[in-house]
Amino acid sequence: MSLSKEAQTELTRVAVFAGQILHQHGAESRLIEQTTQRIGLALGADNIELSVSPDAIVITSLSDGHCVTTTRRCFDRGINMQMVCEVQRICVMAEKQLLDVRDVKKRLKRLIPFKHNRWLVVLMIGFSCASFSHFFGGDRAAYWVTFVAAALAMILRQELAHRHHNPFVNFAAAAFVATTITSFGVIFEAGENPQIAMAASVLLLVPGFPLINSVSDMLKGHINMGIARWVFATLLAISVSIGIVASMTLVGVSGWTS
Amino acid sequence: MIELLYLLLEDAWFAWIPAVGFAMVFNVPRHMLIYCAIGGALTHSSRFLLMHYGVPIEWATFIVSANMGFLGLYWSRKHLIPRPVFTVASVIPMIPGSYAFTAMIALVEINTTGYSLGLMQLVTENGLRTLFILTALSFGLALPSILIYRGRPIV
Numbered sequence: 001m002s003l004s005k006e007a008q009t010e011l012t013r014v015a016v017f018a019g020q021i022l023h024q025h026g027a028e029s030r031l032i033e034q035t036t037q038r039i040g041l042a043l044g045a046d047n048i049e050l051s052v053s054p055d056a057i058v059i060t061s062l063s064d065g066h067c068v069t070t071t072r073r074c075f076d077r078g079i080n081m082q083m084v085c086e087v088q089r090i091c092v093m094a095e096k097q098l099l100d101v102r103d104v105k106k107r108l109k110r111l112i113p114f115k116h117n118r119w120l121v122v123l124m125i126g127f128s129c130a131s132f133s134h135f136f137g138g139d140r141a142a143y144w145v146t147f148v149a150a151a152l153a154m155i156l157r158q159e160l161a162h163r164h165h166n167p168f169v170n171f172a173a174a175a176f177v178a179t180t181i182t183s184f185g186v187i188f189e190a191g192e193n194p195q196i197a198m199a200a201s202v203l204l205l206v207p208g209f210p211l212i213n214s215v216s217d218m219l220k221g222h223i224n225m226g227i228a229r230w231v232f233a234t235l236l237a238i239s240v241s242i243g244i245v246a247s248m249t250l251v252g253v254s255g256w257t258s
Numbered sequence: 259m260i261e262l263l264y265l266l267l268e269d270a271w272f273a274w275i276p277a278v279g280f281a282m283v284f285n286v287p288r289h290m291l292i293y294c295a296i297g298g299a300l301t302h303s304s305r306f307l308l309m310h311y312g313v314p315i316e317w318a319t320f321i322v323s324a325n326m327g328f329l330g331l332y333w334s335r336k337h338l339i340p341r342p343v344f345t346v347a348s349v350i351p352m353i354p355g356s357y358a359f360t361a362m363i364a365l366v367e368i369n370t371t372g373y374s375l376g377l378m379q380l381v382t383e384n385g386l387r388t389l390f391i392l393t394a395l396s397f398g399l400a401l402p403s404i405l406i407y408r409g410r411p412i413v
Contacts, residue, residue: 026284030403033338034411051352081343088340088413117280128279131272136356199356206355209284212346215396221406241362245370256363257380 026079063222078111133200141191176245281347297348323398356408
């Protein structure tokens with residue numbers, strides 16, 4: 001199939017836009033690479049080559065020996081699996097030739113990140129950390145202390161994220177709040193083992209998704225993406241522990257290393 | 259035996275809550291949350307069972323996450339949805355967050371209070387445990403695409 005220069009440029013833009021959405025919403029590198037290539041091929045390119053790096057993607061489309069190359073910066077917009085699902089669906093539909101370039105572009109432009117109701121998320125995260133306190137062997141008092149601390153920390157995390165604060169500052173602040181609240185549980189001797197609440201209430205700040213993505217990226221050959229995600233997750237964990245240590249020093253309760 | 263069954267059910271009950279909670283933080287679509295709940299309950303309770311029979315935590319994690327990888331493969335082919343949507347949220351209850359934070363905090367404490375064998379032991383043991391459990395987790399989840407699909411797209 002022969003494409004005009006304009007058609008090839010348009011195709012490249014649509015494909016890179018799909019890749020950019022996937023990158024910004026926390027998809028694995030292999031998925032970004034494959035989906036972008038599949039969309040490009042489905043829309044009529046002879047070949048798509050792309051390079052995924054931690055903050056940008058570069059894509060080249062080939063058609064009749066002509067190359068079109070373009071680069072997009074990818075800022076982190078938070079993990080959103082719904083966006084990943086939608087892009088994947090558009091890719092499958094384009095492959096079945098149900099959509100042409102204009103439809104794909106229109107559908108990609110129309111995507112709005114879906115967010116769960118924030119108070120429901122706060123409630124569920126509160127119960128999640130409370131369940132972790134149960135796994136660590138905590139009693140009912142530890143359960144409820146963890147619930148309150150984790151829910152309040154989650155509210156703070158959402159508020160700061162909504163105001164586009166730096167994630168490291170955000171995580172340190174949330175860890176500080178959670179640890180301070182659970183320290184009062186230790187001071188007032190709530191239940192048998194109130195230290196458990198201190199450990200469980202900060203687990204909402206574990207960067208689980210970046211860590212898993214990091215290892216699977218490295219396994220599948222995207223070493224530089226894997227290292228970038230690993231370093232990001234480690235820095236988040238360090239800022240969480242600095243928040244915890246700051247709170248323990250201020251309140252004077254030690255619950256982790258003793 | 260009945261006692262063990264009760265413990266398993268309790269473990270599964272407390273495991274689906276974090277799986278769904280974190281799936282909501284990752285904005286998994288609403289009608290897919292039930293799969294995250296099933297996955298979270300299954301993986302965590304079967305790891306509990308394996309560890310009850312003396313399997314070390316890293317190997318137990320690897321076995322259940324490999325099973326979760328194959329289960330996620332089935333679900334993702336059925337619903338035409340990328341695999342990480344189900345699999346990552348399902349293994350979130352098994353992420354060694356507590357070990358990771360203990361290692362980091364001990365590291366910060368070494369800086370403030372000076373080197374001591376106890377603190378260094380905390381750093382090394384918890385850090386290594388985090389590393390191995392995490393690798394087992396991701397490697398298990400990636401197993402279907404490493405062994406069977408080998409670079410071909412799944413959906």
